[in-house]
Amino acid sequence: MGARSIIGMLVGAIGLLAWFSTLERFRAFMPVLLHGAETTLRITAIASVLAFAFAIIAALARLYGLLPIRWLARVYIEMFRGTSLLVQLFWLYFVLPEFGMSLAPFTVAVLALSLNTGAYGAEVVRAAIEAVPSGQWEASTAVNMTRTQALRRIILPQALILMIPPWGNLFIELLKATALVSLITIPDLTFRALELNSITLKTIDIFTLVLLIYLTISLMLTIIMRGLEGAASRGLARGRVH
Incomplete structure (x- = not known):
């Protein structure tokens, strides 16, 4: 879907919300729901940063770590991808206190969402790094760059552009998954x-x-990620010119 279509849909959705808020049958619900949406946005924003x-x-760690570190990274990725987010959320909230580690509901929500999305995102990052042409590694070796320097200056900037579209989808999935945090008493949008x-x-009316x-x-979120993708592409193009 093109950017204009997405912007048009956004304007339409905001217009509908504004219109509904003027109607008597909807007016009383909007302040409560918007307060819940604020909590949803906070959880989404913090969890998105941590997930990345x-x-x-x-x-x-999976690509370049020592063998034990690679194994731990694989265990983390497969465990959080292979189990239900709801179960992970309940485990952190209800089971972890049995081991003497009680966390606030907000902390549990952010941690569960970020760990789960981060596991899926790790495969996106790995695939993006591996998609960078091998000639880029050879060029960095030719100018005596270390692996860390090559990753930071050459490989990751190019991989970042490949990561952005799938990360946009992951962030939207994370947003939708925040509805589950209502089950651990967090007053998010769904809870309200x-x-x-x-x-x-x-x-x-409410739903x-x-x-x-x-x-x-x-x-x-989609518009923001499209903007980031465009900015990253332009920045990489300028770098190649110079």
Whole structure:
């Protein structure tokens, strides 16, 4: 889908939300849902940053670490990709205290989401690094660069452009997965919606607004990632010219 179409959908979603907020039947729900959306955004933002960091570390460890480190990276990736996010969330929240480590619900939510998304992202990072032509490594060796220097100056900047589109999808999946944190008492958007629905039984009204709010946030994420992809591509092109 082109950028104009995405922007058009975003404007339409925001317009619908603005219109609904003027109607009597929806007006009372908007402040509560927007407060929940703020929590959802906070969790998404923090977990996204941590997920990217976990993914980079795990991918580099799997590709270039010593054998024990490679094994640990593989265990992390396969464990979090091969088990349910809901189970991971419950394990951190309900089981970890049995070992004397109690974490706040917000911390559990961010940790579970970032570890889970980071495991998927590690494979994206690994594939992007391996997709950089081998000639780039040979060129860096020819000018006496170390592996670390080559990764930082040549390989990762090129791999980053390849990573951005799949990472955009992962961030959107992370956003949608935040709905699960309502199950550990975090008052996110979904929690607020369920709470309102149990009180008012206005299911159609409430979840129509929730649908539009999630859509608005996901479209904003898509536009941001498209912008980053364009900026990274232009920066790499300028670097090649100079």
